[in-house]
Amino acid sequence: MSTITNDDYKTHMAPIIAEGFALDPPGFERLSLWTHLLMHLVNARTNFEWVRDHPVELGEMENSLRQQAFFVAGILAYCRCYASSGSGIPMLDAKKVFEGSDDGKQVHERLIALRNSIAAHTDASDIVRLTLAVKDEPGRLIIRHLWTMAVPVDEIDDFLEAVAHTEHFVTVSLNKYLNRLEKERSKTIELD
Structure with a gap:
């Protein structure tokens, strides 16, 4: 079983710490939980862009499976933003996100x-049709x-x-x- 070991994590984070950053400091717990949504959205966008930019080659099983995998990964990543997750992790409400956008609500649905x-x-x-073919000899x-499986490439831009x-x-x-954090801490906050 592969996991992120403490040594691997420390190696990965060493350059960030060397720049003077503190990792997961107290007082920022609520903000830190939003990182989950940001990760899912980057994942969704990247997977859908891959599907858009790599057309399927009909008859090529490996290529078709790869496109299907990226497509499904994009769907799951997007939908995680709207599903309950771990304690405190934000869950978006589609009614609020797509308020005033009927087209957006339809694509979301x-x-x-x-x-x-x-x-x-x-x-x-x-988009999926299962078939059992029987040849009687x-x-x-x-x-x-x-x-x-028909990956709806014509809908990718909407997604x-x-x-x-x-x-x-x-x-x-x-x-x-x-x-609000800027006011509470009396400091300017910059995103990097």
Whole structure:
């Protein structure tokens, strides 16, 4: 089992500490929890961009599986922002994030439906079709388990817009919190 060992973590963080940063200092716990959302949004954006920038090569199983993996990873990362997580980790409310944007709400609902039908569960989906092919020959039956997946590449730009919209909402929320911290601490806060 692979884990992040304390030694690996210290090695990774050494340059940051050498620059004079304190890691997870007291008083910033609530702000630190937002890092989860930021990580998920970067992950979602990066995965959807990969799908957009690497068209599937029909008939190439490895390429198709890779595109499917990036697509599913993008969906899961995005949807984690709207699902309950660990204690204190922010969970976004789509009604607030997409307030005033019916198109945005529809794209968000599409992403949630895809998460529920192909990424988290194996319900019926409009982009996956499972097939059992049976060939009856004298003395034997040949059976193939098949699946066809259509990654909705034509929707990727919409998905990226939903991610960008969510990133904007998170940025505004974080900025409000940072402004409050500036007042409490009587210091200017700069993001690096």
